[in-house]
Amino acid sequence: MKYIIVPEYISCVLLALISVYMLFDKxxxxxxxxxxxxxxxxSLLSIINNIISIYAIENAxxxxxxxxxxxxxxxxxxxxxMTTMVSITTYFTMFEGRYxxxxxxxxxxxxxxxxxxxxxxxxxNLETGLLFYFDENHLYHTGPLNAIGIVFLSIAIFNVLxxxxxERKRVKKSFRLIIFVLxxxxxxxxxFQYIFPTTILSGTIIxxxxxxxxxAGQQQRARVDVLTEIFNREAFFHDISRLCxxxxxxxxxxxxxxxxxxxxxxxxxxxxxxxxYAVGTYLSHLEPHTVAFRTSGVQFTLLxxxxxxxxxxxxxxxxxxxxxxxxxxxxxxxxxYALFADIQCPEHAAGVDEVxxxxxxxTRLAKQDPNGKPVRFSARLKEQFARRNYVIAQMEKALxxxxxxxxxxxxxxxxxxxFSGGEVLLRLDEDSGRPISPGEFxxxxxxxxxxxxxxxxxxxxxxxxxxxxxxxxIGWLSINVSSQQDEFDDTVHHLEMLLEHYGVxxxxxxxxxxxxxxxxxxxxxxxxxxxxxxxxxxVYLDDFGTGYSNLVNVMTLPFECVKIDKxxxxxxxxxxKSCGMLQTVVAGxxxxxxxxxxxxxxxxxxxxxVRELGIDRIQGYFYARPMPVDEFVWLIxxxxxxxxxxx
Numbered sequence: 001m002k003y004i005i006v007p008e009y010i011s012c013v014l015l016a017l018i019s020v021y022m023l024f025d026k027x028x029x030x031x032x033x034x035x036x037x038x039x040x041x042x043s044l045l046s047i048i049n050n051i052i053s054i055y056a057i058e059n060a061x062x063x064x065x066x067x068x069x070x071x072x073x074x075x076x077x078x079x080x081x082m083t084t085m086v087s088i089t090t091y092f093t094m095f096e097g098r099y100x101x102x103x104x105x106x107x108x109x110x111x112x113x114x115x116x117x118x119x120x121x122x123x124x125n126l127e128t129g130l131l132f133y134f135d136e137n138h139l140y141h142t143g144p145l146n147a148i149g150i151v152f153l154s155i156a157i158f159n160v161l162x163x164x165x166x167e168r169k170r171v172k173k174s175f176r177l178i179i180f181v182l183x184x185x186x187x188x189x190x191x192f193q194y195i196f197p198t199t200i201l202s203g204t205i206i207x208x209x210x211x212x213x214x215x216a217g218q219q220q221r222a223r224v225d226v227l228t229e230i231f232n233r234e235a236f237f238h239d240i241s242r243l244c245x246x247x248x249x250x251x252x253x254x255x256x257x258x259x260x261x262x263x264x265x266x267x268x269x270x271x272x273x274x275x276x277y278a279v280g281t282y283l284s285h286l287e288p289h290t291v292a293f294r295t296s297g298v299q300f301t302l303l304x305x306x307x308x309x310x311x312x313x314x315x316x317x318x319x320x321x322x323x324x325x326x327x328x329x330x331x332x333x334x335x336x337y338a339l340f341a342d343i344q345c346p347e348h349a350a351g352v353d354e355v356x357x358x359x360x361x362x363t364r365l366a367k368q369d370p371n372g373k374p375v376r377f378s379a380r381l382k383e384q385f386a387r388r389n390y391v392i393a394q395m396e397k398a399l400x401x402x403x404x405x406x407x408x409x410x411x412x413x414x415x416x417x418x419f420s421g422g423e424v425l426l427r428l429d430e431d432s433g434r435p436i437s438p439g440e441f442x443x444x445x446x447x448x449x450x451x452x453x454x455x456x457x458x459x460x461x462x463x464x465x466x467x468x469x470x471x472x473x474i475g476w477l478s479i480n481v482s483s484q485q486d487e488f489d490d491t492v493h494h495l496e497m498l499l500e501h502y503g504v505x506x507x508x509x510x511x512x513x514x515x516x517x518x519x520x521x522x523x524x525x526x527x528x529x530x531x532x533x534x535x536x537x538x539v540y541l542d543d544f545g546t547g548y549s550n551l552v553n554v555m556t557l558p559f560e561c562v563k564i565d566k567x568x569x570x571x572x573x574x575x576x577k578s579c580g581m582l583q584t585v586v587a588g589x590x591x592x593x594x595x596x597x598x599x600x601x602x603x604x605x606x607x608x609x610v611r612e613l614g615i616d617r618i619q620g621y622f623y624a625r626p627m628p629v630d631e632f633v634w635l636i637x638x639x640x641x642x643x644x645x646x647x
Contacts (some may be wrong), residue, residue: 566600
């Protein structure tokens, strides 16, 4: 009898190529990967043995009978191993990330029981000939149970389908189709093998199954985070894109670890990885309607569909409760503090970009809350977010079309008895002409990283203004600098170039900075300020008295002037302690020859008090409100001639 074994050759080459790929794959082996590799090895050995045994059967006269018996026995044995290992590999893929499930153990036990039964029948064949036997002429004959491999393959297919149905709600969606399609195609090929027994397809069936699992595994790996074995950021984007297209109602929960950097530094990277894996495992086991993702280093995301409001709230509270308890792993135990935010779509965000932007906004708000309260995206928050985006759009337009403009609030000099300079304030109007408060757009500018760009623009406008009004004897103008140390240094270099370009005297410019700008590197800040003072550019300390500033740093750094915050001045008339503290501060500044400037003076009573305490300069509504630059020029021009001589 002649057998057709070309498909076995093709399967052998195919599995060999997969084996080469797996050989160079350095990924840490999971139970699924391990069983797949074992299946691959036995499949290759089985197909090679099958090819040899077929050749030996066709040329039986040239081979000892005993060798033929052993070759064919090993053929049936290897088929049994292949069927069992492929089944177990499928189960591990089905239960990926849930390897401790009792149902997985049951599936493996069932497969091993049928494997044991098949092995017993194969060994019994040596005496019974129920599978095959050789006659006295060395000719091969099939026994009544020769199709045992097909029978047990059918049983394995049935078991996979059964457990696939039982686990259909918890199996990853990308693998559900494979669970039902792969057994169907395998069954068709097995039936073809049964109808045409001379066409050998046993290795082909297993090879096709392994190839399908391999391709599915590679696709899955592209969507799975290597460390935590849950889905990654790309998978999250893919899933919400699909849900947005279908306009399905769903919820997203953001869980960001707040203290992981400290935990990782204290316990080590290995312990940190174990903790991240533990968090990922916990989140992936929450609910059948919940899919877990690791969307960044210490940020996890849950995508929730088809869940009632009551069940969702209960789960949300349970997650928060879990993060209030320690996390234990084989390596360590630690407390992981997390911040939480959630959003319901498409109620609060529809398109993918809107969803991502809303999540980032909610997460940012959660990080800013010192009490760690969860941010639940609501209609009010949606409106607030829309307003924020509108302000950003207005700022971007204003930068493109040069729509920002300046106001100046005059500063009164008590010694000179006139307005000697002013603070430059940036202003922006909406398209309708309605002003946008600096208290609204400046924090947003800092948040999105354009504050330094706005600061440089203000410097250029101020230099242009001073050049155009060179004959008006403006005095000095102070400019707020809201940037970090590195950007502050860049700002200083930019200002120096502008002064030279527009021919402006350095003494006309003062830079207002908060102490937070300088705290990163006080020594470096001191050097920068010394250089500014040598060039004639004074540095003012802004917001003194808000809780950030202290006299120690004022004494350390060469400030020309300290601006006492309006919050300090507000209660000075009714609070003797505030008055006493201010008196101490002013006396200390005078002893250091630093100018003291009081902000926010709005009443005559406040004015009298700060004058009595020895304040040098006053800024506030009691003297003048912020005004357009042309009005400021007019106001400055009203100074008496003798005042100009005193300067």
